[in-house]
Structure formats: C-alpha cells, structure tokens
Amino acid sequence: MARKFKTEVDASAILPPREELLATIDRWLAEDIGRGDITTRYMVPAGARAALALNTRHDIVVCGIDIAGAIFMRHVPDCTYRVVAPDGTRAKKGDVLARVNGPAHGLLEAERTALNVLQLLTGIATLTARYADLTKGTGAQLIDTRKTIPGYRHLSKYATVIGGARNHRMRLDDGILLKDNHIAICGGIAEAVARARALTPSLTKIEVECDRLDQVKEALEAGADVILLDNMDAATMKKAAKIVDGRCELEASGGINLETIREKAQSGVDYVSVGRMTQSAPAADIGLDVDIET
Amino acid sequence: MARKFKTEVDASAILPPREELLATIDRWLAEDIGRGDITTRYMVPAGARAALALNTRHDIVVCGIDIAGAIFMRHVPDCTYRVVAPDGTRAKKGDVLARVNGPAHGLLEAERTALNVLQLLTGIATLTARYADLTKGTGAQLIDTRKTIPGYRHLSKYATVIGGARNHRMRLDDGILLKDNHIAICGGIAEAVARARALTPSLTKIEVECDRLDQVKEALEAGADVILLDNMDAATMKKAAKIVDGRCELEASGGINLETIREKAQSGVDYVSVGRMTQSAPAADIGLDVDIET
Amino acid sequence: MARKFKTEVDASAILPPREELLATIDRWLAEDIGRGDITTRYMVPAGARAALALNTRHDIVVCGIDIAGAIFMRHVPDCTYRVVAPDGTRAKKGDVLARVNGPAHGLLEAERTALNVLQLLTGIATLTARYADLTKGTGAQLIDTRKTIPGYRHLSKYATVIGGARNHRMRLDDGILLKDNHIAICGGIAEAVARARALTPSLTKIEVECDRLDQVKEALEAGADVILLDNMDAATMKKAAKIVDGRCELEASGGINLETIREKAQSGVDYVSVGRMTQSAPAADIGLDVDIET
Amino acid sequence: MARKFKTEVDASAILPPREELLATIDRWLAEDIGRGDITTRYMVPAGARAALALNTRHDIVVCGIDIAGAIFMRHVPDCTYRVVAPDGTRAKKGDVLARVNGPAHGLLEAERTALNVLQLLTGIATLTARYADLTKGTGAQLIDTRKTIPGYRHLSKYATVIGGARNHRMRLDDGILLKDNHIAICGGIAEAVARARALTPSLTKIEVECDRLDQVKEALEAGADVILLDNMDAATMKKAAKIVDGRCELEASGGINLETIREKAQSGVDYVSVGRMTQSAPAADIGLDVDIET
C-alpha cells in the first residue's frame, strides 16, 4: 500500500504560476496532438467513454501526479481525475497512482503527454529520494542546482523538493554567488561583498565560493551570508565548520555522488548540493491501462 | 580527432520552424536568467569580454551544437560562435566542440541554458547511435516513437536522426495507426482500413497493428500501407515477412533493447522501433571552459 | 426542408485545435469590435436581450455553422445557440440555419464576424459540392490543394470535406511531392525516391509528378506511393492507369474545371484535384434576422 | 506597359501596424510550411539559389505586392525583392509585377503563401476599381463596408482604397451609426443623437440611418454629422439632398451593384457604399515563374 509523506511539505509555490503552467501544457499537447488523433477520431464514436488507471511498474517516489491530471483536465474538461497516490508517495510496483474517466477521444489524445511528463518527474523525485535518504540525520540539507532540462526549471526543482531536497536559488537573479573571477575582478572578497551589499535587494543572500580555508576566514569577516566550499574533502570541510562556528552558513559542492554524499554531509556543513538528480534520472516506468475496478 | 558523418543527412526540416525555436529559446533563457545574472552584472565591468570553448569529457555523438550556438547568439547578438564538431560528429574525450567569444555578461548568463540542452540532445544521439550500430547491415531501419520529453518532440526526433535512426510519425495527426480496439469498434480490419482511407489526407499512410499472423494476412488484403508486428518473437516475424512478400511494409515493435535488437532487425522487417533512447538517455558530460587557444 | 449528409463524416480532426481556433476567433472579434460597438452600448440598455435567426437567401451546402456558434458563444458566454442545419446540410432558400438568443449588446457586436466567416465557408462548401457531384460514380475522389486564403488553411480544407472532397496534404511537411526540378537535381526518379525514403517519416507517402508515360513507368519501379499525372488528357491518363494496374495510386491534376472534371475522373485515376473551390467561391448570402418563432 | 496611379495615395496608415502584420505573416507561413518543405529540403542542395518573377495572367489592379514581398523577406531575410508594378498599378496580361532572387529552399517554401494573399488582394482591388470607375465625375465617393473576410479587415480596406474607394469606418468603435432600433429604444432621433454626443470621443462622427424623408429632416435638426439613406431610389435621394443642402453629409447604401451605382452616385449624395467588393471578388490569376530576364 502507498504511504504518503506529502503533508509535511506544501511545495506548490515552487511550481510555475497556474496561467504559465497551463500555457506550457497547451504547448505540450499541441506538439503531440496537432489538430487531433485522426486514428481515434475516425474510428471511435464521438460519444465513447473510457475508464483508465495510471499504474507503476516498479517502486517509485511519485511526482507529477497533479500535473498529469492537469494535462488530462486541460484537454478534456469534462473528465474525472482522482489521485490515489499524491506527490511524495513511496509507491510499490503495481500500485494504482490515479484513475481517469471520461470521453475516450480526448483521454487517448492526452495520454502520451501525461505519461511522458509523469515518467520524467517521478524519475527525478525517485533518484532525489535516494540522495536525501543518505543525508538523513547528518544535520545537512540536500540542495539542488541549476542543471535542469530547459523548460523544466520549476518542475524539476519541485520534483527535488518532493524527493526530499531543498532548493538553492531558482534562477540567476534571486541570489548572489561570488566566484573566483568575480572576486579577482573586484580586488578581493571584502570589496566584492561590499559591492554586492549595496546593489542587491535587501532580502537576497550573498554567497561566496571558497577553495581554501584562508578564503573562508576572509568571506566570514566580509559578512557573507553563505560560504560555498568547492570540491573540498570532508576533513577540510570539518575545519571550515570549526572556523565559522555558526556565524554564517556553509554549503558543500562539487563531485558529490551516492558514494560520497554521506561523509560530506556529516562534516558539519548546512547544505550538500547535487546536480545529477535533475539531469540524468532514468524515466520511471508508469503505464495507463484500462481500469478494471471501475 | 573528430570524424563527421553529417553530410549524409540534412535533418534541419525535423527541427521546429525557426521562429518557434527562437521563442522556445527565449523561454528557456528567461527561466534561468530572469532579469539578469546579478552577480556578474554587479561584479564584472560591462565591457569585459570572454573566450570560451565547449569540451566533451567522454566519447559522444554530438547533437545540439547549433542549438547551443543559437542560444548564445540569441542572448548575445554580437558574440562569435564557431562550430568545430557539427551535429553527427563522433567526438572523443577532450575534443573541442565549439568556440564562443564575446561580451562576458551575456555569455555567462546564457552558459547554463546552452550546456543543459546540449548535454540532453547529445545524450539522446549517443544512445541512439548504439542502437543504430546494431541494426547496420540487417536491411531494417531503426525508428523512434512518441516517447519524448514534452516540449522536446522535434528536438528529440532530430537527435535520433542525428544518431542514425529514422522518424516514425511526428505527431498524432500525421499518420494512422489502427490498434485492436479501433479495429474491434469498426467491426474488422477491412472495415477500419476502408474507413481510414475515406477520411485521411491522400498522402498519409495507414498502419495496422497485428498480434497474430492471421491478422497480418487480413491487413495485407485490406490494403494497409504498413503492418506493425506487436511483441512478436523473431521466428514469427520471419513468417510474417514471408506472407507479406514486399507487398506492404513491416515494423517490429515492443520490448526491443540493446540485447534483442539485432536478432529482430534480421527477421526481414523494414523497421524496428525503440522508445527508451528519447526517454532515459543519460546527459552527456560537456563543459564550457576558458578557451586557451584564442 | 433541410436534409443532412453530415453523419457520414466526422471532419472535426481537420479543424485547428480548439485553443488555436479560439485564439483566432479572439483576433477576428477584436478586429471588428475593438473596445466595443459604441453605438449599441450607448443606446441599448445593458440588460436588453435579442432572439435572432440565421437564414439563407439561396440554396447552399451549409458550412461553418458551429464556427459561427463558437464566435457568438466566445463573445457572449451566456447566449444560447441552437443549430438547425448542421454542416453538410443542403439547405434551401429561406431555411433557418441556427437560432441565437441572449444579451443584445454582445450578439450585435459578434454578428458581423459570425456572418462573414459563415458566408465564406458556406461559399466554399457549396462550390465544392458542385465538383463532388460531378465525380460521383467515377471511382475517383475529388481532392483539394494548398490554394487557400492564408489564415484559413484548415477551415478551407474542412469546408471541402464538408462539400464532399477529400484532402490532399495539409501543409508542406506532411507529404513528399517530387516535381521535375527535384528529380533533375537528384539525377533521376529512382534516386529522388530513394533519397526521400531514407529521410521522410515512415508513415508519410511519396508522390511523384509525371508529364509523360515513360516517367510513370520509372516512378512505379522506383516505388512511388502516388503518381501525379500533370495536365494529361483523359486518353493518356487511361494509358497510365493501365500501366500502373493498381500497384500505386494515381492523381489527375491541372486545369480541371466544371466542364472537364467528369471525363478526367472517369479515366481510371484515384484522385482529381481542383484549386479554385478554395480560392474563388462567391460568399453565400446568409442573413441574421429577428427570430419570429421565439 | 504598367501605368501607376499610386502616387496620389499613401494608404500605408490603413495597413495593420508593422509588428502585427509580421505576426500575421508568421502565422500564415507556419500554416503552410510547418517545420519545412521536406520535399525541397531533402532534394535541393542547401546552397541553391533561385530567380523568380511574379507575372499576371490577365488585366488587374495590383494590390498586395509589398505584402507578398514582406512574406518572402520575412521567411528569407537574405533574398532580394524588387517591385516592378507597385500597388495601384493597372497591369496588363503578361506584365511582370515583381522579381525575387535568393536561396531556393526559402523562396519555394514562401511561394504559395505569397501568391495566395497577392491573388486575394489584387482580386479585391480589381473589382473595386470597376465600381470606382463608375462613380468618377459624379461628386460622390465610393466607400466600403465591414463585410470583410475575418482576419483581413485592414488588408481588405487597404485594397479598396488602392482600387479607388474611401473607407467608411474601420471597426465598431470608431464611428456611431444609429439605426432604427437604437432610435426606437432612445425615444427618437433627437434623443439618440444627444446621447451619442455626450459619450462619444469628440473627434468621432455620428451617422443616422434614415428610411424616409421626414427622418432626414429630423436627423438634420438633431445635428447628425452624416445621414445614411437606406435603400432609397435615386429620385428620393435627390429630394434628400435638396433638404439637407450641404448642412451635413449623405451616404447612399443598400443594394448597390455595377448596374445601379452610377445613377445613385449622381443623386447628390456624398458617398455610395458597396459590400460585395470585399466579399466575393474572384482571386486574380498571378503566377511565380523562373525569371528569364535575370
């Protein structure tokens, strides 16, 4: 039986605004359907109805079940869509995820689009959950990156939250991340942070990337809100955590995978960031079958 | 050294129309950049320039190099982008794929979007090429399916052609594919094909899905243009090929993977179709580094 | 009394997708209404209602009655629109085609747009029906062309189907039509067809234009799906039909009008194509009057 | 040789704004081309060029030659388009109207769209010129109506001006036209005109429709800017002209055709309005051929 962990998180504010999401869905549908599934329209009587169920063929963390529903309901306003396993559910092989019932023409036209996006997002959430499970109890939070499929920034970052991660920044204009060359051009960490502080909206944080411990000290003194520890080993990160001693936040980044994440997460940092969960997660295997229960 | 096989194929007609592609690029860029990379804009002088190179970190079949260029040039009209390894190139680890030179602000803003899409499409083409290599010399052509990431239908199908496959249909309205239930509703294969023939544009083919050999005979007599052999083993497919004897085309479909594709392709069919190359290909690892040659 | 022949054909898959059609209707309405019919808004009380009927002033084949309804309902969501003579009806002078009832302001604002498009489409269907009647019993199907008013491709091709024709291809990317110069450039019919077969989606047909009988033989051997007989007289077309003997399809094209269509359709071809029915059909004379029955 | 009368009229302000026109052209092109003319793209080398000429096959008043050019240049930015016979030219059978030179792929893709719109607009201008010629020397101006193909309001009204007419109003919000029922609802012509005068922008005229001479007097006294004489015979219109005596303008409307227009135009009215020139003009026969001169 499916168990939920969704109630802890209302991640809807990560999704694109509703109007934008609907416009995206319209483009998705148009891309596959064009002016209609001519096979179905010419063969199946206009009034025919279908009762279908989304089933998973392996163990997953469900993500995108409401998006799949929005696709069906956008294309077939008079269909009924009931979610069985909400986003965040750890579903087992064979579990029914949702049931949809309505005019056959429209449901068959929307099927491929709904499946394609559900398989993609569930794939991301399922892989994220594996990373998140490995950080449990370490004191560090798993965070994501900007390595997302273009057109899927918000949906991908929604999927990582569903999988158990926290977001880093949504896009380039809602966070300051000072790297080597920024600092070099400005003439030092102190100068770079001061310059950022004068221009950035007052509710946006300033993060400084550091490769060495002396830079960590410098960034701390300059008033950085967050320090990114770039490609450091766990031992060095422990020293950084000691230096900072809670006066600003620390993020571990670079080359973190399923083998290394736990050790790095235990080093005393606040965040560990991973790119591949939004870029190379295999699609989940979910099917749409005739619903025998209805 | 990179070797091309692109000259054999001008696949540009598979891409979305230019205006539509530019609109898509605008949405992709907006999603990551918002109103600007505030870090770079506040730190790097407005006039600064950068010279960068796209490098691959493993062996790939390049795909999307012109799309990556279009992204840079759309965001930074006064940059220079030179392709070294055109789409279809089998590039080796360490090869430079393209060089870009221009205003630092804009190039850094467009970097992540360009990389994200290039890594996705190259991943698809690289996996497709593995399947295509396995069908060489069998008389069958590798074809793709509608299992594509929504928003990437045309780009994905372009990537499969670059990887060595042929397209099946682009979307639901440019082909007739009669399945079991269509046929059942119409009262038989003959009736279904006749009905389709009366309504479909005269330049569009009619394909009939068959599970058994008696259906193959029936579809042939009904005048089907293509017969899809669904989940048949190689031996049965050979019998189907014998029955049809060139009077219509045959497609092998269902459960085809890297292990089974060659045997199925050798059974006498015209096409073998594979879904997972557009759905679960891992992203290629390609980076954008300071260009030391310039 | 109006007689229907619509039930034979569900041509809705020829229409543009619903979202696209609504966007088109919005542009049409905006073009005529701007910010409102200021005369009516300033003179007629906001709550006034009107009951109106669409009447034809001569014999027609109705086409666009649902589009006209969509225009009224898009602009006046709370109106009632009842179709009396569905698309395909052969209506007589004086017949009521539809009744509309609702807020006077909105109905009067939408009236001109609804009439203008209904008169256009009915004009096309009515002229097409004259051509279609002349091909009855000949074994050939009447097909249309790409000579449509820009912005009306799908609506025009819908109107020809309603009038009794079949579509050829919808646009340039869903069919291959090899002409003289394509063949010359490729170095012969065989080469051109082979090239097309390697690149075109597997469900799309390849048509070859031929001026002479020796070309017809060549195209047949090359494996063309359809052969277009360009500007041939009926006697030559009969010889072509004999040569082909059912192994591929034949289309008669060029200079076909109301005088010549029957003879050409009787020559043994599968299709006869006519351009002027979508380009020069006079608008039907349909009016919107106060509905005396209600 | 072609003779121009265009220099008298700069009708460009009747066309839609440039950005809107380009968006319309984009939709037109997309409708016919989709993702490309696959026949040409697969057969003709990417670098091939073409030199083509637009020729008329009968006597016409040219209209849309710049729109046709805009279509070619929009789709093929690097083509050269030279107008030989500008809009308004009375061209003879066989005259070259324009020459276009550039990449073959793009020109062949844009050809059908350019021809379709040029044939439509030239058809309208040619028919309008017949009406305009019949009003010459009568003191009345030929004006058009709102009976235009939806999507072509501005282009149609541009074509009527090119053909020699003047526009009436562009859409419902830039003129007041008080009809019977407006007047009835308001309680009389005087009340209706007063009400309109209080609400309408001060630079917009108020026109009143009259069926009888006593209404003409009433409208004149109420301060109407224009009086529409609805379906009156020439004799009655002469009496109306006498009554008004230059104190406001007069428009003859209703049932005006090529037989009746001259007599009505001679009755002393300022305007005669005709609907069918924008609704039922046959398409001009214009072709695009290889340009032998270049």
Place this chain on the structure above:
Amino acid sequence: MARKFKTEVDASAILPPREELLATIDRWLAEDIGRGDITTRYMVPAGARAALALNTRHDIVVCGIDIAGAIFMRHVPDCTYRVVAPDGTRAKKGDVLARVNGPAHGLLEAERTALNVLQLLTGIATLTARYADLTKGTGAQLIDTRKTIPGYRHLSKYATVIGGARNHRMRLDDGILLKDNHIAICGGIAEAVARARALTPSLTKIEVECDRLDQVKEALEAGADVILLDNMDAATMKKAAKIVDGRCELEASGGINLETIREKAQSGVDYVSVGRMTQSAPAADIGLDVDIET
C-alpha cells in the same frame, strides 16, 4: 453614505476589450506574485479563508472598483466580491467600497495589485472631478488628452469619463489633428483639409489647430469639423466663437489649470482640454482591512 452618479454614464465601451484586460491583469499579477507569495503559502493552511473590505481614508470619486474586483476574481475564481460603491460614487472618508471573501492564499497574493490600480484610477477620477465641477454650467465640456501613463490609455480615459470629462480621441489613428507644420508642408489650411478629407474614413472628424483669428476663418471655410484654439486668452476665444457662430466646433487647449479653467470654459467654446489629470494625480489612499461586518 456613498452617493452614486454612475447611472448616467455607461462608460464600459472605453475600457479595453475583456480578453485584453484579462491579459493585462495576468501580467500585473505575475509581476508581483511570480510563482506565489511564499510567505503565505508556507505559513497559512491551504484551506484558510479571509473576509476583507476595501475602505477609503479620505474623500474620493471611486474609479476602478470593478477592475479591482476583476483582479481578485481572476486570481481567485472562487472568491466573492461585492461592490458597495460603484465607479463614479463620491465616497467619504471611512466608507467601505467593496467586500471580498474567499481563500486566504489567493486574496493575499492579489491584494497589492488590486490596491495599486484602484489607488491610481481613483486618484485620476478624483482630480478630474475637481476640473469637471469647475466647468459645470458653462456650456463647455471638459475633455482629456493623450498624456496618459503608457499601458493605461484606456483605463485613464475611462477614469476621466468617470470623473466627469469626455474623451478627445483615443489614439493617433482615430482623429485628424492638423498642426502648424502639417499645414505649412501642405501649402495652407484649405489644401491640408482637402487632402485629409480624401483619405480619412468618412466617420472620422478633422480638427485644425489655430493660433490666430485669421486662421480660424480659414479653417472654417476649408470645412474643418473642429477648430483647436491654442493657448488663446479668453477674450480672443470669445471672438473666435463669434466668427464661427456654430458652424463648426471649438476646443480651448493649452495651459489650462484649476485657476484658469472656468474663465476659459465660459468663452463660448465647446471643449476645454486638460492634460495633468491623467499624469500627475496623487494616488488615493485606500486600504484592505479585515472585514468586521461579515
């Protein structure tokens, strides 16, 4: 208690078309909300409801109360919005203008946008009413100009009508206003008016700007529909009114403020035009508070 004067005026035809207004509202909402009020979404339970009231904190002429409602209802389709003081109401400090009740998340997200536009439009109407009050009983009508905040042309001109003014022209293409340089280039007022009369839609008026009384005579003889008296003192304007003697309309324009408007309006002109009411009106102080009555 609030008193209405709205019933005299149905100014809805001045607003942008509904579809356009909704698109504008969508942009406004997106600008402030982005992907959501993350504070509220993370803190307030999804099912929570709110009952709120719009209150004015000083005396105003209400304008935009339906626009504010449209904003709430667009973002929160299942809220209830009841107008207490319709547009045109002279509301007193402390008056409730409207009540809104519905899901807390959405109402709080839409609040700022609704308030910002209501405060702007009410500011314009309130200032306009001061000018309008000063013209009462003078025989002249207060009219507005094109000095409006870009993006607010129609809303601003709606607000001036609500405040008691009449519109001049809506935009550059629905009126002819001949100025010095136009006339100089054409070679005189008579020539300029004649040229305009040949080209302008027959329902559009022609206005001529005059600095001196001899120009007024010339414009009258040329058949101008309206004469604009530019920066004349009241005495000169009286002379102009005497010359014209009702044969065309007169507009006083230039440097008209709260001190000078009454004298100028009494000079016998038909219109006095004022720009600053749409450009520099201070925002009204209106708040959204918890509704204690509900």
Place this chain on the structure above:
Amino acid sequence: MARKFKTEVDASAILPPREELLATIDRWLAEDIGRGDITTRYMVPAGARAALALNTRHDIVVCGIDIAGAIFMRHVPDCTYRVVAPDGTRAKKGDVLARVNGPAHGLLEAERTALNVLQLLTGIATLTARYADLTKGTGAQLIDTRKTIPGYRHLSKYATVIGGARNHRMRLDDGILLKDNHIAICGGIAEAVARARALTPSLTKIEVECDRLDQVKEALEAGADVILLDNMDAATMKKAAKIVDGRCELEASGGINLETIREKAQSGVDYVSVGRMTQSAPAADIGLDVDIET
C-alpha cells in the same frame, strides 16, 4: 551643466529582460499609435526627416532616458538617438537630455509614448532623491516597497535605485516577510521561522515583522535574517538596535515621510522604507522640441 552620478551604479539588472521590455514597448506604442498617426502620414512626405531634442523645464534627476531611446529606436530603427544626460544625472531647467534625429513620420508617432514614460520615471527618481538626500550619513539605507503602478514594478524599482534608494524585494516569491497573522497561525515566531527555513530557497532571507521589543528578542533568537520594526518611534527603534547589536539586520517601516525620515534613519537601523515615492510622484515636465543645434 548636468552632473552625473550614474557611474557608481549599474542598475540594468533591475530592468525587465530585454525581450520583455521590447514587448512592453510594442504594447505601449500600439496603444497610442494604432495603425498610424494618420494626420502625419497624410500630410508629411514619407521621406521627411526631423531633428528633435528632449529638454527639461525644471530641475530633475533624469531617469528613463534609455527607455525613451529604446522607444524611438523600436519604432524607428533607422533613427539616431544620443543621450546627453544619462540616468542619474541631476539636470537643471533648460538642459538638453537627449537628441534624436530620423524619419519624421516615425519620430512623431513615438513622441508621446516616449515622453509619457520619461516624465513618469523621472518624476519617481526626482522624488526618491529627496528622500535619499535626507538619509545620507545616517548609516541607514533608503529602500522601496511593492507600492508600484502595476506594469511598472521593475521600471519603478529601477527609478528608485537611480534616485538613490536600494530595493527591498522584487516580488512576493523572492523574500519571506512574516507578519502577525502568519506568526499567530504558526504558533509563535520560533515555529514560523523554522518552518520558513525548511522550505525557502537557501539563498533567500527571512524577515520578521515586530511591533514590540519582546518580539524583537524572540525573532533574533529564532534566527531571523532581518527584523522589520513596524510603526515604532525613533526611541523604541534605538532600543531595538541595542538589543540586536549587529546580530541581524533591522528595517524601519510605516508612516515615514519627508519630515520624519531623518530621525528614524538615525536610530541605528539598517534600512528605512518608503512607499509613496513610487506611487504619488508628480510627472516631470520634459518636452520634445525642434533641435536648433543640429
């Protein structure tokens, strides 16, 4: 002579993205121009050119001079626009701000839109500068609010930066601002902050609104990034600053005007926020005259 202070600030990242700004400009231009300035088009020869200068008629802080230029160049791509007084310049009465030279038709069509937006933004910057001057040397930074004209969020916040302020947050999704009711619903400041910390992107700050000093202590302990002191007097704010002692940031908000700002800014807070500078600034008086220098 104009003096600049712009070089200190590159505020371009506050503006909307270029494509979005151009789309906005297109809407602005369409709103005023429609299909063209018919007066100018019918009177002024198509080839005529104009040389014009933007002049200020009182002392201002220039803002929007590049936007005005973008408007001219968008509508008239072949015009020349030279900025004399860049954004941030404190210009004196009579100073030339920019010169524009090009085709007369287009420049006259764009004039009103360019002036309207320049007058609005310069008005905001000029008023902001008065507030900013009053905070100089106090240690506090002037910040803005979300009280902006809808459609002008980014342009208004750009104008406040040009006038000398810093932005607060750009919109609801890029900052957490916990108010009374949020805290009440969550069960206390500590709980609310903890909840926000789990869900908000890691680079976004959390601000807590406090009315009393005990709340300030609580928020500090909960780990708030910023504390908003709501409607406190200067003395209380000083106590708050003492409590916090640099461990988090402080913002003074509520009822701050030109009289009170300096005292509040001197209380030890980091920020003082003011709403009216973006809502009620009078439009600057800037004209476009014939350029006598050219």
